[in-house]
Amino acid sequence: MHALQKSSITAFVPQTSTLAGSHHSSPQVCLKIEALTKQFGEFTALKTIDLEIFEGEFVCFLGPSGCGKTTLLRAIAGLEMQSSGRIFQMDKEISTLPPQKRDFGIVFQSYALFPNLTIADNIAYGLKSQGYCKTRIRERVQELLTLIGLEGSDAKYPAQLSGGQQQRVALARALATEPGLLLLDEPLSALDARVRLHLRQQIKSLQQALGVTTVMVTHDQEEALTMADRIVVMNHGVIEQIGTPKEIYRHPVNAFVAGFVGSMNLLPVEVASASGVLLGIQHLPCLPHEINNGDSACLGIRPEEVVLTEQDDASGSLEARVVHVEYLGSFMRVTCDLLMQEQQVVVDLQHTDAERMNIAVGRDVFLQLPQCYCRIFEQQVH
Ligand SMILES: Nc1ncnc2c1ncn2[C@@H]1O[C@H](COP(=O)(O)OP(=O)(O)OP(=O)(O)O)[C@@H](O)[C@H]1O
Numbered sequence: 001m002h003a004l005q006k007s008s009i010t011a012f013v014p015q016t017s018t019l020a021g022s023h024h025s026s027p028q029v030c031l032k033i034e035a036l037t038k039q040f041g042e043f044t045a046l047k048t049i050d051l052e053i054f055e056g057e058f059v060c061f062l063g064p065s066g067c068g069k070t071t072l073l074r075a076i077a078g079l080e081m082q083s084s085g086r087i088f089q090m091d092k093e094i095s096t097l098p099p100q101k102r103d104f105g106i107v108f109q110s111y112a113l114f115p116n117l118t119i120a121d122n123i124a125y126g127l128k129s130q131g132y133c134k135t136r137i138r139e140r141v142q143e144l145l146t147l148i149g150l151e152g153s154d155a156k157y158p159a160q161l162s163g164g165q166q167q168r169v170a171l172a173r174a175l176a177t178e179p180g181l182l183l184l185d186e187p188l189s190a191l192d193a194r195v196r197l198h199l200r201q202q203i204k205s206l207q208q209a210l211g212v213t214t215v216m217v218t219h220d221q222e223e224a225l226t227m228a229d230r231i232v233v234m235n236h237g238v239i240e241q242i243g244t245p246k247e248i249y250r251h252p253v254n255a256f257v258a259g260f261v262g263s264m265n266l267l268p269v270e271v272a273s274a275s276g277v278l279l280g281i282q283h284l285p286c287l288p289h290e291i292n293n294g295d296s297a298c299l300g301i302r303p304e305e306v307v308l309t310e311q312d313d314a315s316g317s318l319e320a321r322v323v324h325v326e327y328l329g330s331f332m333r334v335t336c337d338l339l340m341q342e343q344q345v346v347v348d349l350q351h352t353d354a355e356r357m358n359i360a361v362g363r364d365v366f367l368q369l370p371q372c373y374c375r376i377f378e379q380q381v382h
Pocket residue numbers: 040043045063064065066067068069070071072219
């Protein structure tokens with residue numbers, strides 16, 4: 001559809017963000033990536049990426065530096081040509097189209113506004129090149145300024161705005177032509193923590209209100225967990241897991257995802273049975289897994305899932321000594337050395353529990369690792 005024929009965004013019906021979590025009405029695939037590979041000389045930055053993103057979804061590409069997330073975003077935008085594989089947007093193959101022929105708006109980490117243009121002209125940039133008439137451009141710029149809460153800033157220049165405000169203008173500019181896809185490349189990472197938090201919420205509610213399919217690159221797991229409908233966790237050019245924030249957090253598929261998203265104790269164990277492992281000589285019941293008996297594996301349990309007690313009041317408790325206590329606002333993070341072997345276990349405690357038990361460095365305690373939280377992973381290959 002030509003941008004001129006599109007309705008104004010204020011007429012959009014707000015959508016909910018539960019799309020990815022509840023697939024009761026089958027949503028349409030907005031973006032489909034098939035066996036995408038990217039080589040930089042001998043180096044493979046993306047290895048056979050397959051991915052479907054649904055209309056209205058907010059998807060985050062999350063992973064450590066160099067994992068290929070920006071390369072994947074740039075391939076979607078046509079700013080980087082893939083070495084092989086195909087990309088479809090709304091069933092139309094866009095694999096070889098130049099960026100200007102693709103239907104997206106993009107926001108980069110650095111605000112990338114034109115410093116010599118006013119805020120109004122920055123926002124109007126794409127509208128002018130798409131042939132909107134002057135009256136409509138003026139209207140549209142006002143709509144967008146209202147949308148991002150910067151009414152009255154039309155005549156200002158980028159340098160007169162704060163970093164967060166400039167990034168909101170960049171967002172308005174990206175949304176101006178009502179693109180079918182919004183691409184965000186670490187849009188918050190140049191901002192200070194407080195502004196980042198505020199803008200995170202603003203972007204999320206704007207995305208929900210407009211229902212625009214959005215892909216955001218981030219290396220910040222908290223950002224991904226709070227903003228995304230689904231997270232694509234990447235490492236070394238491959239997708240390790242795709243899932244809702246809850247799925248990724250609660251059911252990581254391997255030790256990499258477990259360690260990268262949230263905090264996770266990862267303890268080396270030997271598999272003893274289909275639902276039991278040996279931590280040193282201590283037998284621990286665990287969640288069912290399919291790793292062979294006798295193999296080395298990794299037990300994953302989150303700090304908030306470990307039970308810390310003063311007394312040895314459950315069989316299978318591990319004797320431990322508190323070696324470090326950290327105050328983290330709403331809870332305390334307690335690091336314990338296991339007495340049986342050279343391993344540390346981190347436990348998150350409510351302040352009231354920590355005070356009741358007089359938790360301090362040097363205190364001897366007992367740790368229980370409940371079976372329902374003991375995930376068993378294959379040993380990491382990377
Ligand atoms: N133009 C290029 N030439 C050669 N290698 C490149 C090029 N662009 C990216 N790479 C390499 O490809 C890999 C993936 O880069 P990419 O920028 O996609 O990573 P990323 O996950 O976005 O990391 P970051 O968060 O640090 O930006 C990196 O090892 C990078 O050095």
